[in-house]
Amino acid sequence: MEDKKYAADIDSITKAHALIKPYVHITPVLSSETLNSIAGKSLFFKCECFQKGGAFKFRGASNAIFSLDEEQAAKGVVTHSSGNHAAALALAAKLRGIPAYIVIPKNAPKCKVENVKCYGGQIIWSEATMQSREETANKVLHETGAVLVHPYNDSRIISGQGTLSLEFLDQVPQLDTLIVPISGGGLISGVTIGAKSMNPAIRVLAAEPKGADDAAQSKASGRIITLPQTDTIADGLRASLGDLTWPVVRDLVDDIITVDDKEIVEAMRYCYEVLKVAIEPSGAIGLAAVLSDKFKRNPAWKDSRNIGIVLSGGNVDLGVLWESLNN
């Protein structure tokens, strides 16, 4: 793997690790004999739902925020995000004591918007299209002079997310396979670069909703494909690949499995009822992938024994549960 070609390398990830160490949680790895039995594999779950802000996004956001020099930081940061990056950036900015301007699409889950408010982020609404998100963010950028921190297509973000792989392989050195949710590709880019630097033999599989399978299509056709709209319950997995994340996905990610929403919710149910971990639908997709027929029947994966799955986040609206308990 020629590191220099990509937006991040083991060096930038290691530096990010040192920079963000005082701020992030080293999240636990959980496993379950029941799930191992059902999957027919040894599964290890990296619980990023326990990360600050409730998702892995805080790693990249912290790296971006704490890399800024004083002058850059003074004007604050701006981003557009459907949720977890929004809150993560707001929180990291709050920790540094600088303003955060967050462009949020109208269809973002309520709990993710609440998180941004909790962390003192200033919310600016946009329409629920990539175009509107980007245009609104640019407008805010011009008005405030704030630094744009893209939710995934940014080398500081990718390096920050990559710190997850350093921890994971430290905690479970015997991992031979990783399964990682894919949206804009920030997480999987950082994780793949980090993991394959530490263990060149490790394989990395992306998991994507069928209703937002732009990455799978891109991999199949050899060029970035973007979808005009997506249709999935996994609200965190709707973004398209960027020019920094695509090359890593194209060259270094071994394959992409797509699953349907029913499989995602079933996997989510296993996480709650067996692992006792409250994850959001997007967070369940790795488990959905490993339990899918596609994975089980594919001879390419039959030698995978020790599989690391990233439970990416746990920000989900559970109102229906509380209403029923209170009645």
Place this chain on the structure above:
Amino acid sequence: MELSICESIVSLDTIMKAHAVIKDHVNLTPVMRSTALNSIAGKTLYFKCECFQKSGAFKFRGASNAVFSLDEAQAAKGVVTHSSGNHAAALALAAKIRGIPAYVVVPNSAPKCKVDNVKRYGGHVIFSEATMKSRQETANKVLSETGAILVPSSNDARIISGQGTLSLEFLDQAPELGTLIVPISGGGLISGVVVGAKSRNPAIRVLGAEPKGADDAAQSKAYGRLITLSHTNTIADGLRASMGDITWPIVRDLVDDIITVEDTEIIEAMRYCYEIFKVVIEPSAAIGLAAVLSNNFKKNPLWNCSQNIGIVLSGGNVDLGVLWESYGLQGHNLFGDN
């Protein structure tokens, strides 16, 4: 510390022996913290996540100790118990691991997910009425018929010692703890934990947390004698049992106090656990957090004197059907028909 009554029954020694017996079988559960929850509570809170224990609750510790302490002759006939849930599944699982039968008397009011767990672990389920009397009578009948060893859910030295291993871990993981808050039902958990914790750190305070609608332990403490309630009324289905002749003296003499909370406080604490912590717990397990957040706790200088408070999240076996229905998932058995 006055241990004379119970020294021969439960002591640091029996707990450490239990630890050696069970350590290859149980999970060393993590201790987690949250800046947000510390802010809300005004304290530094440490959560021992026994919901991540095998079979989803701390009960597996005591059950393992009981099952793996049996000699071959005793083990051959299997084990029997009556339980509203978590002990049932824990015993079934421990028995399955040892390869012996488990007969589990379950009251017909027990949550479905807890009954499903017993079946999943190969336990033979026998239903009884939802009263202590019926549970005990049915269990005795099964005992006579099978010759199995009775393993009660809390009032048993092997069970209490097993649960006590939790305190050894917790104090290893967070030696700075000044107070522990532990759910109380039959008293098995808190008995083991208080003996273990106070042996390690005589200055530590141990408080019980109990639902107002099942406050037999609080009443017993207040009156100085064992009080049982004819019926209970709480969403915390794991906290309805009464103390026994082994657990009561330990609670009476060593537990510093008992805090009672309303069901609404329990649900609010449960919500904090899911939404801030991202941890799935059952109502009974939320009671420690509910206690530390309650006005009574905040106003009571005898209770809120420690900065570092350890809370046991005792279990995570809860019916979430309404959530899955909202996602369009039909309520089928997660593990297939059995």
